[in-house]
Amino acid sequence: MKATLGLLFCFILGIGVGYWQLLPQAMLEGDHVFYLLCLLLLFVGIGIGIDTKTLRSMAQSQWQAMVIPFAVGLGSLLGSGLVGWILPGIGFNDGVAVGAGFGYYSLSSILLTQLRGETLGVIALLSNIMRELLTIFFTPYMVRFFGPLAPIASGGATSMDTTLPIIHKYVGTKMTVVAVLNGIVLSMAVPFLIPFLAG
Amino acid sequence: MWLLVVCFLLGICLGISLQKKKAFFPYISHGTEWLVKALLFFLGIGLGCNKVILANLASLGLLSLVLTIGAVAGSIFFVWPMQHILRPDKAGHFIEAQESNGDQQ
Numbered sequence: 001m002k003a004t005l006g007l008l009f010c011f012i013l014g015i016g017v018g019y020w021q022l023l024p025q026a027m028l029e030g031d032h033v034f035y036l037l038c039l040l041l042l043f044v045g046i047g048i049g050i051d052t053k054t055l056r057s058m059a060q061s062q063w064q065a066m067v068i069p070f071a072v073g074l075g076s077l078l079g080s081g082l083v084g085w086i087l088p089g090i091g092f093n094d095g096v097a098v099g100a101g102f103g104y105y106s107l108s109s110i111l112l113t114q115l116r117g118e119t120l121g122v123i124a125l126l127s128n129i130m131r132e133l134l135t136i137f138f139t140p141y142m143v144r145f146f147g148p149l150a151p152i153a154s155g156g157a158t159s160m161d162t163t164l165p166i167i168h169k170y171v172g173t174k175m176t177v178v179a180v181l182n183g184i185v186l187s188m189a190v191p192f193l194i195p196f197l198a199g
Numbered sequence: 200m201w202l203l204v205v206c207f208l209l210g211i212c213l214g215i216s217l218q219k220k221k222a223f224f225p226y227i228s229h230g231t232e233w234l235v236k237a238l239l240f241f242l243g244i245g246l247g248c249n250k251v252i253l254a255n256l257a258s259l260g261l262l263s264l265v266l267t268i269g270a271v272a273g274s275i276f277f278v279w280p281m282q283h284i285l286r287p288d289k290a291g292h293f294i295e296a297q298e299s300n301g302d303q304q
Binding site: 019021123 | 201202203204206207208209210211212213214215216217218223224227228230231232234235236237238239240241242243244245246247248249252253256259260262263264265266267268269270271272273274275276277278279281282
């Protein structure tokens with residue numbers, strides 16, 4: 001939560017700087033944001049590749065556990081796509097692109113800002129933060145009404161880090177492995193899916 | 200667009216080759232954190248400069264909430280049948296439902 005607040009602070013600080021135009025216009029023009037994004041994806045990739053535990057747990061997992069992130073991903077894409085199709089001014093493709101963030105709000109908002117513009121970037125940021133918050137606040141009800149896999153599905157990519165403690169508390173140890181694996185697979189899918197769906 | 204995917208794949212390969220050099224771990228983690236902060240700061244600047252988006256922030260928030268509910272509902276809907284087909288044991292290993300029913304009988 002502290003990390004989320006830190007990121008939100010940077011975002012709000014940026015809004016203030018932009019609104020009152022505290023930085024010279026020359027600093028805001030050019031492709032430097034795109035190069036920073038390339039560097040970020042390089043770092044995210046290194047973080048995944050260097051983590052032997054992550055790669056080992058994926059290699060050792062049962063096929064059944066691997067089906068869950070695929071179902072979560074597919075459901076998320078179709079659910080947000082359908083809602084986007086119904087809502088005015090969004091459309092199926094943009095809805096799917098926002099849903100492809102799977103709760104990974106930092107990366108998805110930055111990617112969508114670069115690929116589709118600021119409006120969709122802001123929607124992706126807000127939507128994916130809300131996904132994390134919904135999971136944190138509604139996990140007990142999700143478990144009661146939809147079973148133990150529901151908060152893992154809701155958490156998406158965050159089920160391996162920020163929402164894991166609450167999932168562990170209400171679902172128990174038996175689903176922790178599934179939650180972590182779900183988070184790893186979905187987090188890895190975001191940098192592939194968003195450029196593919198929104199590019 | 201593909202440059203982003205190439206950077207990501209290159210990063211994974213680089214990460215695998217750096218697995219034994221544990222001294223890199225904190226630098227990668229801190230580097231990622233600061234890059235995300237910088238990029239969100241720039242996203243904020245872009246938003247701050249765009250008065251049209253700022254004026255519609257409340258409606259964008261509502262739109263985001265509805266999209267979130269759609270994404271969450273969709274993922275729960277697709278996962279819900281699986282807890283009846285695949286049932287995890289205490290260690291988190293999955294047992295086919297038919298097999299476990301057979302054991303109970």
